[in-house]
Amino acid sequence: MLTVPQEIYDAIVAHARADHPDEACGIVAGPEGSDRPERFVPMTNAERSPTFYRLDADEQFKVWKEMDERDEEPVIVYHSHTSTEAYPSRTDVSYASEPNAHYVLVSTRDADDLGDFQFRSYRIVDGEITEEPVTVV
Template identity: 75%
Template sequence: MLTITQDLYDRIVAHGRADHPDEACGVVAGPAGSDRPERFVPMLNAARSPTFYEFDSGDLLKLYRDLDDRDEEPVIVYHSHTATEAYPSRTDISYANEPGAHYVLVSTADTDEAGPFQFRSFRIVDGEVTEEEVTVVEAY
């Protein structure tokens, strides 16, 4: 189960909407071993694509150095789908390389500023996708 604050939830959704029609992507870091998302880290989609996301290699290196310096790890790896449901694609599954992370997908398909959207979380380990419950709290 993923437990996330309302603020982080809202920031992930807002990033997805802001980058639409391209896919948005980023990480929510937390203390190593805690499974508690705390620090929102939006990333640039280097692919600048409505159907694919890719972290810039330089940005990714900087992120992992920063995580190491802060004794953090990526608790959530998120991205948006702009025209399909919030479910990992084959490409998403093949690129999932953080077995301890929650993979959050937000679908911005058929939404507007106030319209509905999908927010779903998955564990992806060795190519196997398992959806998990998301609990939104005001604070930890």
């Protein structure tokens, strides 16, 4: 189960809406081993695409180095889908390299003036996708 503070939930959704019609991406860092998402880190989609995302390599290196220095890990890895449901694609599964992370997808595909969206969370380990409940606090 993913428990996420309201302000981080809102920030992820706002990033997805702001980057629409391109996919948005980023992470939420938290203390190592805590499973607590605490620090929202929006990142650049190097692809600038409505159907694909890739974290900018230089930015990712900097963010992961900063997490190491702060004894943090990526608790949430998120991105948006702009024309499909909030469910991991084959590409998303192939990118899932953080076994302890919650993989959050926000779909803006059904958004009427970006009012509606889906927010779903998954665990992806060894290619196996498991949806989990999300609690906003």
